[in-house]
Amino acid sequence: KAKSAGGSGYASYDPEMLSGLVARLELEADLRLALERKQLHLHYQPTIDLATSEVIGFEALARWEHPERGLIPPAEFIPIAEATGLIVPLGRWVLREACRHAVEWSRAGGRPVKMAVNVSVRQFDRADLVEVVADILAETGMPADQLCLEMTESVLMTDTDDNLEQLVRLKALGVTLAIDDFGTGYSSLAYLRRFPVDTLKIDRSFVERLGALTDDTALADTIVQLGKSLGMDTVAEGIEEFGQLAALREMGCHFAQGYYFSRPVPAGEAGRLFVEGAAARA
Ligand code: C2E
Ligand code: MG
Ligand code: MG
Ligand code: MG
Numbered sequence: 368k369a370k371s372a373g374g375s376g377y378a379s380y381d382p383e384m385l386s387g388l389v390a391r392l393e394l395e396a397d398l399r400l401a402l403e404r405k406q407l408h409l410h411y412q413p414t415i416d417l418a419t420s421e422v423i424g425f426e427a428l429a430r431w432e433h434p435e436r437g438l439i440p441p442a443e444f445i446p447i448a449e450a451t452g453l454i455v456p457l458g459r460w461v462l463r464e465a466c467r468h469a470v471e472w473s474r475a476g477g478r479p480v481k482m483a484v485n486v487s488v489r490q491f492d493r494a495d496l497v498e499v500v501a502d503i504l505a506e507t508g509m510p511a512d513q514l515c516l517e518m519t520e521s522v523l524m525t526d527t528d529d530n531l532e533q534l535v536r537l538k539a540l541g542v543t544l545a546i547d548d549f550g551t552g553y554s555s556l557a558y559l560r561r562f563p564v565d566t567l568k569i570d571r572s573f574v575e576r577l578g579a580l581t582d583d584t585a586l587a588d589t590i591v592q593l594g595k596s597l598g599m600d601t602v603a604e605g606i607e608e609f610g611q612l613a614a615l616r617e618m619g620c621h622f623a624q625g626y627y628f629s630r631p632v633p634a635g636e637a638g639r640l641f642v643e644g645a646a647a648r649a
Contacts, residue, residue: 395451397433398444402456407431409464410631413640414481414602415623417616422644424481426517426624427465428631429457449489458490459499466509472638473513476645483515483545488522491529497536504540511541515566518544520552523562531562538563545602550590559597567594569620571605577614584614591618 401407411425431439448454462484469482490496504511516537522530523546534544545566546554550573569590576583587603594601603615606625615623632640 391447394439394444395447395453398431398447398451398453398457401431401433402453402460406434407457407460408633409461409468410633411465411468411637412624412631413629413637414483415628417612417620417623422641423622424469424479424483424513425637425641426483426631427461427468427485429461429485445487449487452489454487454489455493458487459503461485462500463503463507466503466507466514468634468638469513470508472641475638476642478645479510479513480641481513481515482509483517485547486516486518486522488519488525491518491522491526491533496533497540500537500542501540504542512543515543515545517547517568519547520549520554520558523554523558524552527558534563548604550586556593559593564599566600566602568602568604571625574603574605574611574615574625575607577611578608584618587615587620588618591615591620595619 408430409427410430411427413422414424414426415421416423429441429445431441431444433439445454448457465482465484469480473480486496493499500514500516503509504514522534538544543565544563545568546559546564547568548570549567551570567590569587573587573590577587591601600622601620602622602624603611603620604624606612606615606623606627608627611625612623612627629640
């Protein structure tokens, strides 16, 4: 942004701001190339059934290995993808890749892999989201009920009527729908009832407070009980310690993810983890 230079009529630019803008433009150009040149890949974080301690599936998380800068975290490149519209082809690629792997590991493990994929609110701006999901399910042979689409509360809060219609059509395909980072947005209980949501993912910030030193079970417990009373599954994200796991299990939370169980891992490792889990049970 140009600052007015004391009425001289000239605009002086903050060099730091300018270099920030240039860096962002570079990153945007690089991201476009990365998509074409397949420099993006997915890591997978296991989802654990708290009743049985089994790995029931994974969440797909995008990774960008930049040729010069190394690993760029999604917190940095997803907002750029959203601002530029690149999120549409990127999102399509993530869905296809995650479904392809889920089908492969289900076959190898002899039991269904549940795959959760993050979907940006910007992907709902496009009228063809439902067709894209349907096409990818057909193309990969992924059973719809094994796919869970994760979205933030913003999907319920913006373009409400249009997004509701798309969610109803996605539900009709047989996929499940989850609200990610639940509790950090502004959705009201009325929205939760109105939208065909299957799962609440309890944001990591609430799980964090279940640690031994700062025990605050009230918020996490409220979300779990809310999910129960609405007939929804609950998933806790960001479990790092046994104490948090024990507290959530006690509350009746159904599923969990977190470094305590596993960090997000590359595809090969995720596949092995799932198949060996199956073998251990057999
Ligand atoms: P998210 O969907 O809420 O994913 C959970 C994030 O928490 C992941 O970060 C994961 O690595 C991290 N995490 C998991 N367990 C723990 C834990 O025990 N402790 C801590 N400190 N962190 C944990 P990641 O992979 O960096 O992704 C960040 C966000 O970027 C995601 O948050 C999601 O909003 C977005 N994102 C990632 N991949 C995609 C994608 O393919 N599409 C879209 N639209 N967004 C994506
Ligand atoms: Mg997520
Ligand atoms: Mg989340
Ligand atoms: Mg989160």
